[in-house]
Structures are given as structure tokens and as C-alpha cells.
Amino acid sequence: MSRKDEIAENLAKVQEQIANATKSAGRNIAEIKLIAVTKTFPVSDLHFLYELGIRDFGENRDQEAILKTAELPKDINWHFQxxxxxxxxxxxxxxxxxxxxxxxxxxxxxxxxxxxxxxxxxxxxxxxxxxxxxxxxxxxxxxxxxxxxxxxxxxxxxxxxxxxxxxxxxxxxxxxxxxxxxxxxxxxxxxxx
CATH class of the missing domain: 3.20.20.10 (Alanine racemase)
Structure with missing residues (x-):
């Protein structure tokens, strides 16, 4: 399995868990925002997530985030966590x-x-x-x-x-x-x- 396929499979599982939790809590899925916490992961993984529709990424290290923000599209919402x-x-x-x-x-x-x-x-x-x-x-x-x-x-x-x-x-x-x-x-x- 390619790294992109692995990420896609894991993302689908997380999205399913979110949908199930949202339903059991009686919440609207539109109220929920998935933030992919990408600290320590390579930029290539973030590119795959971007291709899969993720636009919110979380980082906790300033220097790492600076490098990643320079290499990724500008329409990403970056979160410091x-x-x-x-x-x-x-x-x-x-x-x-x-x-x-x-x-x-x-x-x-x-x-x-x-x-x-x-x-x-x-x-x-x-x-x-x-x-x-x-x-x-x-x-x-x-x-x-x-x-x-x-x-x-x-x-x-x-x-x-x-x-x-x-x-x-x-x-x-x-x-x-x-x-x-x-x-x-x-x-x-x-x-x-």
C-alpha cells in the first residue's frame, strides 16, 4: 500500500469516527472541523492530506511550522496547538x-x-x-x-x-x-x- 493510500484509509476511518460521535451526541456534522495535527510528519504527508481535501493543519513547533507553511498552498488554515x-x-x-x-x-x-x-x-x-x-x-x-x-x-x-x-x-x-x-x-x- 502506498503512503498516500495509507493516509487516505486512516483519514476515512477518522471521518467515520467523527460522523458516529457526532450522531450519537445529536450534533450537526457541519459544526465539526477536523484539524490534522501534523507535527513531526513530513511535508509530503501534508500534501497528500491537502489532495484529500484537508485544509486545517495543526502544529506545535514554530520552526517546523514555518518550513511547512512555505511549502504548502496558501489557502490552508494553520493552527498553533x-x-x-x-x-x-x-x-x-x-x-x-x-x-x-x-x-x-x-x-x-x-x-x-x-x-x-x-x-x-x-x-x-x-x-x-x-x-x-x-x-x-x-x-x-x-x-x-x-x-x-x-x-x-x-x-x-x-x-x-x-x-x-x-x-x-x-x-x-x-x-x-x-x-x-x-x-x-x-x-x-x-x-x-
């Missing part, structure tokens, strides 16, 4: 249209400044750990405060919340809490979805 380092944020803002791990207002403010008049989507990273902020993420009690501060910035579109499953809890329990936090945020800020 790693811990933010303020010294790399200007570079990340140059290539990423969406940044998934904002847990401090100062990072959102820098993204707004570095965006150069172009809109950047961000997700607030929420800590689901028992000890808040131990692996990144804002304490759940501070979500609304951070969201309100972010909403005042230019060039920023708050897209919602994200989290990394904690080590000490079942992922389903943790993401159930995240869903409650997202619902509470949407009551106050309906566009943060």
Missing part, C-alpha cells in the same frame, strides 16, 4: 490563523498587537487538572474574566474553550466539565463558539 512561549508569539502569529492555547491576557494582547490588522482566532485553554494551571490553562473560575478582557482586543476572535485531558481523571469526566464551562461562556458571549 502548543504551550505558548512569549518570545515565539510574534512568529507564531505570522503563520497561525488560530491559536489554541491562550491562558493569559498578556498572550492575547501580544497576538492582537502582532496580528498586523488581520484577525486571529483564539481558544482559551482551561485547566482541568485538580491543581489549576499545573500544566497550562486558566483556572475555570477565571474563564469569564479572561474572555471579557479578550473581547476588548482588536484583531482577536474568541472561538471558544479548549483543554488537555488531565492525567488523574477520566477524559469523559474532564470534557464533560469543559462542556459545562463552554455552555456558561456561551450564555454570556454567544459568538464564542
Amino acid at each position: 502548543g504551550q505558548i512561549q512569549s518570545n515565539k508569539l510574534k512568529s507564531i502569529t505570522n503563520w497561525a490563523s488560530v491559536i489554541h492555547s491562550v491562558d493569559q491576557f498578556r498572550y492575547a494582547k501580544l497576538i492582537s498587537e502582532f496580528a498586523g490588522g488581520q484577525s486571529r482566532g483564539i481558544f482559551i485553554q482551561v485547566s482541568l487538572d485538580e491543581v489549576p494551571e499545573s500544566r497550562g490553562g486558566v483556572d475555570p473560575s477565571k474563564i469569564l474574566q479572561l474572555a471579557n478582557e479578550i473581547s476588548e482586543l482588536r484583531n482577536i476572535e474568541l472561538l471558544g474553550l479548549m483543554a488537555v485531558a488531565p492525567l488523574q481523571d477520566k477524559p469523559a469526566n474532564a470534557f464533560s466539565r469543559l462542556q459545562r464551562y463552554q455552555s456558561a461562556l456561551l450564555e454570556k458571549m454567544p459568538n464564542a463558539n
Whole structure:
């Protein structure tokens, strides 16, 4: 089997899993966006995914992403999905249209400044750990405060919340809490979805 066929087969399986999960959750498949996390994979794999219709790619290493963005079509939506380092944020803002791990207002403010008049989507990273902020993420009690501060910035579109499953809890329990936090945020800020 060729590498392209292998990728196509794996992509079809993932899309089927998404369709099944969407159906069982009573959600509309149009609400779901598949982001191919491509860190450490060669550019050739990304070309295959692009040919298969994928337009959203996620990276967590700035230098690797810079090389990949230079070699791929310009209609790709690049997502940064790693811990933010303020010294790399200007570079990340140059290539990423969406940044998934904002847990401090100062990072959102820098993204707004570095965006150069172009809109950047961000997700607030929420800590689901028992000890808040131990692996990144804002304490759940501070979500609304951070969201309100972010909403005042230019060039920023708050897209919602994200989290990394904690080590000490079942992922389903943790993401159930995240869903409650997202619902509470949407009551106050309906566009943060």
C-alpha cells in the first residue's frame, strides 16, 4: 500500500469516527472541523492530506511550522496547538490563523498587537487538572474574566474553550466539565463558539 493510500484509509476511518460521535451526541456534522495535527510528519504527508481535501493543519513547533507553511498552498488554515512561549508569539502569529492555547491576557494582547490588522482566532485553554494551571490553562473560575478582557482586543476572535485531558481523571469526566464551562461562556458571549 502506498503512503498516500495509507493516509487516505486512516483519514476515512477518522471521518467515520467523527460522523458516529457526532450522531450519537445529536450534533450537526457541519459544526465539526477536523484539524490534522501534523507535527513531526513530513511535508509530503501534508500534501497528500491537502489532495484529500484537508485544509486545517495543526502544529506545535514554530520552526517546523514555518518550513511547512512555505511549502504548502496558501489557502490552508494553520493552527498553533502548543504551550505558548512569549518570545515565539510574534512568529507564531505570522503563520497561525488560530491559536489554541491562550491562558493569559498578556498572550492575547501580544497576538492582537502582532496580528498586523488581520484577525486571529483564539481558544482559551482551561485547566482541568485538580491543581489549576499545573500544566497550562486558566483556572475555570477565571474563564469569564479572561474572555471579557479578550473581547476588548482588536484583531482577536474568541472561538471558544479548549483543554488537555488531565492525567488523574477520566477524559469523559474532564470534557464533560469543559462542556459545562463552554455552555456558561456561551450564555454570556454567544459568538464564542
